[in-house]
Amino acid sequence: MSRKAEPRRAYDVVIVGAGPAGLGVACALQAAGVEDFLVVDRHGIGASFDRWPKETRLLTPSFPSNGFGMTDLNSIHPETSVAYTLGCEHPTGAEYAKYLRQVAEHWELPVRTGVDVHSVETHHNGDARFHLDTSKGPLQARYLVWAAGEFQYPSRPFEGADLCMPVGQVKAFHKVPGDEHAVIGGYESAVDAAMHLAAAGKRVTVVGREPAWGKRSAEPSISLSPFTQERLQDTLQQHKGRLRFRSAEVSSVTETKDGYRIKAGRRSFTTPKPPLLATGYDSSLALLQPLLGTQQPELDPDTDEVQDVPNLFLNGPFVQHGESPFCFIYKFRARAPVVAAAIATRLGRDPLEMVAAWEEAGMYVEDPTCCETQCAC
Ligand SMILES: Cc1cc2nc3c(=O)[nH]c(=O)nc-3n(C[C@H](O)[C@H](O)[C@H](O)COP(=O)(O)OP(=O)(O)OC[C@H]3O[C@@H](n4cnc5c(N)ncnc54)[C@H](O)[C@@H]3O)c2cc1C
Known part of the structure; x- marks a missing residue:
C-alpha cells in the first residue's frame, strides 16, 4: 500500500x-x-x-x-x-x-x-x-x-430529480430492474448508460437539452468521444429499435400510478421505472x-x-x-x-x-x- x-x-x-x-x-x-x-x-x-x-x-x-x-x-x-x-x-x-x-x-x-x-x-x-x-x-x-x-456530488437540476437514480450510483447496468427506461442527460454518461441498457436487452429513451450526439467539435468536452461515437453506431445497428433520442429540456419528474412522468419541453411521457439521471455533477x-x-x-x-x-x-x-x-x-x-x-x-x-x-x-x-x-x- x-x-x-x-x-x-x-x-x-x-x-x-x-x-x-x-x-x-x-x-x-x-x-x-x-x-x-x-x-x-x-x-x-x-x-x-x-x-x-x-x-x-x-x-x-x-x-x-x-x-x-x-x-x-x-x-x-x-x-x-x-x-x-x-x-x-x-x-x-x-x-x-x-x-x-x-x-x-x-x-x-x-x-x-x-x-x-x-x-x-x-x-x-x-x-x-x-x-x-x-x-x-x-x-x-x-x-x-x-x-x-x-x-x-451529482447534480439534481430540476423538480423531482430526487426521484431519479444518478448513473454514478448504478452498480451494473445489466442489473437495473425492468426492461424499459428513460435516461435524462445529453452527454457521455447518458449515451454510455443507454448503450449498456440496450445491450442488456432493455428499451431506452434518452432525453437531453443540448444533446452531444448531434454535435461535432474538436473539443472533446463538447461532442461525443470517438470511442462513444463508434460504440453508438454499433449499438444502433445491433439493437435496432431499442434506443430512442429526444432533444428537449426536462423540467420535472413526478411519480404517478403508472411510473414516472417526465415533462420534456412541451410534452410529457411516462416511464415505468425511476429515470436514470446523467445530468452531470x-x-x-x-x-x-x-x-x-x-x-x-x-x-x-x-x-x-x-x-x-x-x-x-x-x-x-x-x-x-x-x-x-x-x-x-x-x-x-x-x-x-x-x-x-x-x-x-x-x-x-x-x-x-x-x-x-x-x-x-x-x-x-x-x-x-x-x-x-x-x-x-
Ligand atoms: C462515466 C465517466 C467517464 C469518464 N471518462 C473519462 C475519461 O475517459 N477520461 C478522462 O480523462 N476523464 C473521464 N471522466 C472524468 C474523470 O473521471 C474525472 O475528471 C476525474 O475522476 C476527476 O478526478 P479527481 O481526482 O478530480 O476526482 P475524483 O476521482 O472524484 O477524486 C476525488 C476524491 O476525493 C474524495 N473526496 C471527495 N470529497 C471529499 C471530502 N469532503 N473529504 C475527503 N475526501 C473527499 C473522494 O472520495 C475521491 O476519492 C469520466 C467521468 C465519468 C463520470
Missing part, C-alpha cells in the same frame, strides 16, 4: 482527494522535494472510479507511447503508462482505481483514507493557515490543495463556499491558486481558464506540476528538475489559455 501516514495534525501541505487530481499533485510535489505533505480521502484511493458502473470504461484511450514523448493520456506520473500497467486501452473504473493504488504504493505517497473533510477555515495560528474539520479530528496546513472532484467546491463565495473562483493563471484565498490551490475537472476547461485527466494533470512548483518554491525547494521531467512528458501546460482546439480537417 501507499506509505502509512502518521496521525499528525499539522503539515506544510494537505491535499484533499486521492483521485487522479490529488495523487497527480502529490507525485509532482514529491518530485519537487516537498516531504511534509499528506493526502486525505473520505473513502479510499480512486474511490470515485471504484464506484463507476461495472460496464463503464474510460473514454480516453491508454497506450504505452511514453518512450516517444507522448505519455499515456490517462497516466498521472510521467514514468507510468496505464496501458502498460493494466494491459488495456479503455480501463473500467475498477481497473483505473487499481492503477492509482499502484502509483501510490510505488512512490510511497503519504495517504490517509477514511478522512472525510467536513469544512475548512482560514486563520493564522503559528504557520498554519488552513484548519480542516475532519471525521478523524482537526488537521492544519500552510498550503491546501483541493482535489475532491465532482463525481460524488455539482462540484465539491460547494464545501469551500464560505471561503470562496462562489462555485467558480478566479484562479491565478500562473499557479491555479484561488485569487482571493492565498495558498489555496485547485486541481481537477473544475479548473477552468477562460474558454479552456480542464475536465479530462490529460488536461488537469498538466496543471499538477504548476501547482506543485508554486508550493515547492514557496517552501524553499527548487522545482526545476520536476518541471523539466513533466514538460518532457507532455504533462505540463504553462499557459492555460493555450488549449482552445482547432482542427483543420
Whole structure:
C-alpha cells in the first residue's frame, strides 16, 4: 500500500482527494522535494472510479507511447503508462482505481483514507493557515490543495430529480430492474448508460437539452468521444429499435400510478421505472463556499491558486481558464506540476528538475489559455 501516514495534525501541505487530481499533485510535489505533505480521502484511493458502473470504461484511450514523448493520456506520473500497467486501452473504473493504488504504493505517497473533510477555515495560528474539520479530528496546513472532484456530488437540476437514480450510483447496468427506461442527460454518461441498457436487452429513451450526439467539435468536452461515437453506431445497428433520442429540456419528474412522468419541453411521457439521471455533477467546491463565495473562483493563471484565498490551490475537472476547461485527466494533470512548483518554491525547494521531467512528458501546460482546439480537417 501507499506509505502509512502518521496521525499528525499539522503539515506544510494537505491535499484533499486521492483521485487522479490529488495523487497527480502529490507525485509532482514529491518530485519537487516537498516531504511534509499528506493526502486525505473520505473513502479510499480512486474511490470515485471504484464506484463507476461495472460496464463503464474510460473514454480516453491508454497506450504505452511514453518512450516517444507522448505519455499515456490517462497516466498521472510521467514514468507510468496505464496501458502498460493494466494491459488495456479503455480501463473500467475498477481497473483505473487499481492503477492509482499502484502509483501510490510505488512512490510511497503519504495517504490517509477514511478522512472525510467536513469544512475548512482560514486563520493564522503559528504557520498554519488552513484548519480542516475532519471525521478523524482537526488537521492544519500552510498550503491546501483541493482535489475532491465532482463525481460524488451529482447534480439534481430540476423538480423531482430526487426521484431519479444518478448513473454514478448504478452498480451494473445489466442489473437495473425492468426492461424499459428513460435516461435524462445529453452527454457521455447518458449515451454510455443507454448503450449498456440496450445491450442488456432493455428499451431506452434518452432525453437531453443540448444533446452531444448531434454535435461535432474538436473539443472533446463538447461532442461525443470517438470511442462513444463508434460504440453508438454499433449499438444502433445491433439493437435496432431499442434506443430512442429526444432533444428537449426536462423540467420535472413526478411519480404517478403508472411510473414516472417526465415533462420534456412541451410534452410529457411516462416511464415505468425511476429515470436514470446523467445530468452531470455539482462540484465539491460547494464545501469551500464560505471561503470562496462562489462555485467558480478566479484562479491565478500562473499557479491555479484561488485569487482571493492565498495558498489555496485547485486541481481537477473544475479548473477552468477562460474558454479552456480542464475536465479530462490529460488536461488537469498538466496543471499538477504548476501547482506543485508554486508550493515547492514557496517552501524553499527548487522545482526545476520536476518541471523539466513533466514538460518532457507532455504533462505540463504553462499557459492555460493555450488549449482552445482547432482542427483543420
Ligand atoms: C462515466 C465517466 C467517464 C469518464 N471518462 C473519462 C475519461 O475517459 N477520461 C478522462 O480523462 N476523464 C473521464 N471522466 C472524468 C474523470 O473521471 C474525472 O475528471 C476525474 O475522476 C476527476 O478526478 P479527481 O481526482 O478530480 O476526482 P475524483 O476521482 O472524484 O477524486 C476525488 C476524491 O476525493 C474524495 N473526496 C471527495 N470529497 C471529499 C471530502 N469532503 N473529504 C475527503 N475526501 C473527499 C473522494 O472520495 C475521491 O476519492 C469520466 C467521468 C465519468 C463520470
